[in-house]
Amino acid sequence: MRVLVTGANRGLGLALSKAALERGHTVLACARNGAQPDGSLQNLSRQYPNQIFLIELDVSDEKSVEMAAAKVSENWESIDAIINNAGVLYERDAKIEELDFSLLELTMNVILYGPMRVIKHFLPLLYKGTNQIIINISSDAGSIATAYGGDYPYAISKTALNMFTKQIKHYVSDKNINVYAIHPGWIRTDMGGEKAPGSPEETANNLVDILEKKKVIDDELFFIKHNGEPMKI
Template sequence: MSKFRKIALITGGNKGIGFELSKQLAEKNFQVLLGSRNRDRGQKAVSSLQKLGIESSFVELDVDNPESIENTVKDIQDTYGRLDVLINNAGVYLDEGLKLSEEDPTILEKTMRTNLLGPYHLIRSFLPLMEKNNYGRIINISSGYGQIDEMDDYGAGSYKLSKLALNGLTRILASEVSGNIKVNAVCPGWVRTDMGGPNASRSAEEAASSILWLAELEEDGPSGGFFRNGKRISW
């Protein structure tokens, strides 16, 4: 693999942590595919990177739409013949302080489609390509809210449940894959993004830096783990 420029797809790459991951990966000489469901926002993000002298390519990708995922997988396979790094970053936080038992069921359904089923379909679709090339680094952007101990605390029930399920998906798939393919989950911390708000303790740059190492794991690196700031944390 060393003679090739590695190819990385980041979902939700047009802003926040995703944008910073795109930037930092490109700076490390990855071929960055910046995924965004909104064409205008995605192209503006790519233009912003180009103004910084950073190369990337826009991929129109809606993780809620199986047809969009299918088209993306086909395009990447036809164009590059492989995908080395998949970062499932796109996510939603739709809870507004309501109890899970009282909120509109569509909130949970939308949250699970984006935060769980989107990553599931992407991983499932790209795994054959990674297995063919015997290389893959899959990173699921989770949250400390997905830790089992967090389930007892009030609020954000749909979001918590989606991240708990994403953590479970990480462990299941890590146990199923073989060869030089790593599947891990990571908590970026409380980050100043549209989701985290302006009072969060971490910048998007700091969060991206704490995730990036998982994209560069050596063959003897971990798989099936949950990490924060480079350290393993409890499920």
């Protein structure tokens, strides 16, 4: 499969890229510094020079997304998977009385509008692929059923992302494209912190299992855990 991953330079995005490469897939690794990667992404590029292709893409900037899609289109006729992984975490402990709305707007711009921009510009390429799938990395924080007071920007943006996921699932229902919002679990990344019990590698491999359709998931489900189990909406 040819898999497009946003936020591929660190955390779950990096683990996803590595897991997909190890299974022989081609990865279009997108990041704001995609043209000049550093650290682990650069190492992956050296290790898999003919499998991973680095794309400069800032999900918060539609022109950047449009240019990235044009670049991909110039080099490949199609893609098979879109994984919207790029994210931010601001105002986690802020009370509503103290909330900085500029950071709420930034969060929505990345977590909700980012995937909307990516799908807007890359969907024509996905239509031409095979066994197509869209995965939007969501969170249990986005569940209305289990809502808690706090994490306002993150939780609200993930809830909205779940809604968008359901809309896209309906929109492409006649194209045989699988669409999921997936809770990755609380994992040890820069965002999750060192105390998180989950492993990004385990989550990444479970997500690649979903890409490869190794997990049986009910057709009606769209909000699920990384192991394929349903989440409360």
